[in-house]
Amino acid sequence: MSERLSPDLEALLAAERRAPDPPAAVRDRVWTRVEAGIVAGAAAGMAAGEASAASASASAGVLGSKLWALVGVAAIGGGVFVATRPSAPHAPQPAVVAAAPEVSAPVAVRPASPSPAVEAPAVAAPASEAPASAEAPAVAAPAPATAEAPVVAEAPRPAPPARAQAPRPAPTRAAPRREGDLAAERRLLDDARRAVAAGDAAAGLAALDRHARAHPRGHLTEERDALRIHALVRAGRLDDARAAAARFHARFPRSLLGPGVDAALARSAP
Amino acid sequence: MHEVADETTSERPALADVYAAHFGHVWHTLRRLGVQARDLEDVAHEVFLVVHRRLGDFDPSRSVRAWLTGIAYKVAADERRRARHRYEVLDDDPRPTEAPALATDAEAAARDARALVHQALEALHLEHRVVFVMHDLDGFTAQEIADALEIPLNTVYSRLRAARLRFENAVRKLRRRKDGR
Secondary structure, three states, rough: OOOOOHHHHHHHHHHHHHHOOOOOHHHHHHHHHHHHHHHHHHHHHHHHOOOOHHHHHHHHHHHHHHHHHHHHHHHHHHHHOOOOEOOOOOOOOOOOOOOOOOOOOOOOOOOOOOOOOEEEEEOOOOOOHHHHHHHOOOOOOOOOOHOEEEEOOOOOOOOOOOOOOOOOOOEEEEEEEEHHHHHHHHHHHHHHHHHHOOHHHHHHHHHHHHHHHOOOOOHHHHHHHHHHHHHHHHHOOOOHHHHHHHHHHHHHOOOOOOOHHHHHHHHHOO | OOOOOOOOOOOOOOOHHHHHHHHHHHHHHHHHHHOOOOHHHHHHHHHHHHHHHHHHHOOOOOOHHHHHHHHHHHHHHHHHHHHHHOOOHHHHHHHHOOOOOOOHHHHHHHHHHHHHHHHHHOOOHHHHHHHHHHHHEEEEEEHHHHHHOOOOOOHHHHHHHHHHHHHHHHHHHHHHHHHHH
């Protein structure tokens, strides 16, 4: 749709776009409940025959790898991204039998499960996959206060997963071939990221060029373009970096990686 | 800083990553779709339970954010149906999650603008509202919206047109009402 809103309305919407994010405590509290709900709901979900654990975990890997790629780029960029680490795996475990009745008011009780489900302090990269990023500058965690506070236990009402089943499961669209492509893409970007983090910008740029040739319209083009800017900064090619950043912002105006790109440029400014 | 070496990394939970990256977006989406402040945590919780179950359906070539928005919309629509009797449409404070203290003039003006946006959004049918929010606030393309909401592209355009008209009228009316006070 081409016609735009009036400048006046656009200004209103711009204010709404800048609405502050929910407090970290809220984010942590809801996450605690989600974890509890998954465990509690596993039994019910399986009874209802709706949870396809196998397919969920299979493509969780695909999605996960894309997101980890994002995390890695952000780590190099100085940490604009916070990945909370859950303390327990999320595979549905039909272990807990939740029987508490639904209550309409939140009640402050301890979670039934002894697992505290508290996120570790924000880490910006998985230790196992992006070791190079360990040298990234201290993560600017937007939520320092929550690092180890044992999240105030909001009653993890044994979540009602069946109730929220509005969307009909669509047939799985992710072709297996894609997973292979994505993995290949991620390997190239991992190479690039390690090189850049180790200070070898030339090797990083070469890996990025390989990615661009092999996957011109890949899944990780956004990550590649962001990483290229970091590599150019490391290489001291600031004019190129700035030009690439302008293209990046034009192409991905709402990218999660945008702030990291800007921060890298800002740090490099004389 | 904790490391995750003691975890079995092969079972890395993707949900945690999605949550970490997009909780804020889901939260704002729910607010913009009219979920009341007191219900936000409950509804956000439900959204991520659905996300957990549907990760297997996600097509990684598409926008995660748009996909999440589609899920948030469906959960919000359910919530609205369930809780309709609880809603007092225009009387609820539309910005209770923001700290009221020590606002500068600019902050106060921004808050007023956001409150006006939320009040005007209340004038929109939910299925129009979600298209408007996704397009004019989030900046998704019409095609992304069509995919996320599983509706035809033409429907996206027609709903967007209708939503903008209504939104504009609502803003005008709300301002008039305010000035007349």
